[in-house]
Amino acid sequence: MLTFPSGQAGLGARRAGCAIAPSSTVITRPRLLTLSLLMAMGVSSPSAHAAAKAPQATLSEMRKQIDDLRAQYEARLKALENKLAQMQQERQAQQGQQAQRASTSTSAASASASPATNSSAPAPLAATPPDAPAMAATAPAAATADTQASANGFNPAVSVILSGTYASLSKDPSTWKLSGFVPSGDEIGPGGRGFRLGESEFGLSANIDPWFYGALTLSVAPDDKISAEEAFVQTTALPDGLKIKAGRFFSGLGYLNEQHAHTWDFVDAPLAYQAFLGGQYKQEGLQAKWLLPTDQFIELGAELGNGHGFPGNDRNRNAAGSMALFAHTGGDIGDSHSWRAGASWLRTQATNRSWDDTNSADQNVTNAFSGQSRIWALDGVWKWAPHGNGTRTNFKLQGEYFRRTETGQLTYAYADPDNLGLSANTDAYRSAQSGWYLQGIYQFMPAWRVGLRHDRLDSGKVDYASNAANFIATGTKPQRDSVMLDWSPSEFSRVRLQLNNDRSREGVNDRQLFLQYQMSLGAHGAHSY
């Protein structure tokens, strides 16, 4: 049913396309038309060039010939269109008949015990050969396949990321923590030991219509949990470099935050991301980006979100729980160098964001924070490739600095197992902590890259007010050094070896080894800078 009107529309559009050819000069119009006709016939273009250098005298004669030719072809095209329409009508009628026959014949075959149905069957059916029902059954199936093919043409681009790791950790990962920092959720730390399925991703994306683009990325965690990593719509038709995104998306904060894990250069996220953003900061809300009309790349962005992600939490409020502002700029230095730098600010709200902790007497306690977190981030990337051609060798230097301040109230609660009593105290809380990482990735020959990364955090100042008696407020500086080697036989596959010397726990050296594969199937993803 669908094929007929869509076919019509296609032909109509093509004719309209011919009609809107520019009428600026009389000569060019027929020539363009004939050229396209000649090309359609498989005749190569030099003949058109013979026309171009023809002397002026014969030009009018040629024009006449071309006009004749055009008239002829237009007539033929018209005839063909009519014929096609007629054929489609016939076919549709046939399909209708066949479908009718198929339904009656199958009912006849299956319900042989009910002569009442048989008697109502049309007369021609009695004369059909024994294999007729099978034929009739396949015909509509073929018709559906046709319609499906045309419908599938509009299917979104599908991509799948498959990833898996093997981890050998010298220390029990359940004891992993960032000393001096509030735990930021489940998605941090080195993960489990041994073989493990990495985060597999399933992505769908397409233009929705001339005004919107949409993308959905589902991630399958090793524990079989499926979650929507990103699900957003984005405008494509707003003027003047404006874009608005709505839904769930990675915040434009910093540099690495916007990138999916499979494009990272190391197996794990930098410690600063783990400490301050719980791995990666997702917004659920709105984002507006504006690209300035300058030759220099300058992008300004603002986000409003529900702020459910760490360091905020679900506060059961109508108002936006998080707000982000960011600015990025960048450019080239000669053919071989390019760079991008940015500054971002994020403010989130938390109400009773609780976590398990130990007090100064090493007893298990529960803390809850209510208040505001503010994050400042600076990011910079510099890339080098000889003459801009990175196929053989290239280098990338990337670094980010984060500073977070939290102000509000801290509720300290200790449930004494012996006295069955609960001692709790709420008082002001203020912390100012920071961290950074710097990494360099060098491709020394095609397919092979080596990388080095240094992570460092500073637990800074934490002011517990009257709760201070319960905590030892010592400044800690968790650190980590990582080195990696990866091999990418094509742009769709990568195998990586990474070694970490993780000193996130105070006084503990955790030596970690990771082996990882990352493969991408399906649509050719384009990578952002």
Next chain:
Amino acid sequence: MNTTKLRFITLPALTMLCALSTPAHALKVFACEPEWAALTKELAGDQASIYTATNALQDPHQVQAKPSLIAAVRNAELMVCTGAELEVGWLPVLLRQAGNPAVQTGQPGQFNAADYVRKLEVPTRLDRADGDVHASGNPHIQTDPRNIAAVAQALAKRLSEVDAAHASVYQARLQDFNTRWSQAMQRWDKMAAPLKGMPIVVQHKGFPYLENWLGLNEVISLEPKPGVEPSSAYLSTVLTQLQKQPARVIIRAAYNDGRGSQWLSERAHIPVAVLPFTVGGSDKAHDLFGLFDDTIEQLLKATK
């Protein structure tokens, strides 16, 4: 004192004026590859200010969607690219990040040259096991001057659509270009006559249109699969193949890494011809005419 001061002011002012002497309303064109920048220049002259996204030493399959390109796409009124998935790894990102509705897919502001030529090597099956294949055929269409001629017609039409006020300029320049181009094509056909039927080895499957035009006979490719770097084991296979079926020359583009072809050249005792592949790929290939002059010259030189 005063005069020198004045000179200090007027000199920069004059240079600025000179810089602005291209029409103030010049059409802003973003050209993905140098050949389309050159063609736009032929057809638009000073009427367009052209930004070339890549250079001849870059592999057009692998380009970073870097900030400078995003800014350039944002300000473009017309985007002239190859299409046929050549830029699939970077252009979609630029288009999404630039926020410029005029050059989005399906808009008159987006021109894909490959839409206007008959494409070769259209795969009958799509499987990444076959390497970096392009669903709509080989995208390296610029190595055949007949394709350039076909694209020129379409591009002039598009320029006239996007910038209707100067349609007559584009049409006049197209006429002029056509005349010069057909003369040049006659010259090239004559020059390249001895190359007909010549067996060649290519580094990357980037030359089917050139082979089709000049009647070259591609014996084997150095890449085991399109886009896959030649391994030393595979190069030995190529060498054995060449002993059975000799070739006259190894062809590579200026942007290709030269080691594989050099290795083979020394062992198979056949020369390497480094072809400019696009405008700017050699000193002589400073425009489209130079591109084909030099391509043929290099081929002739290597076969002497």
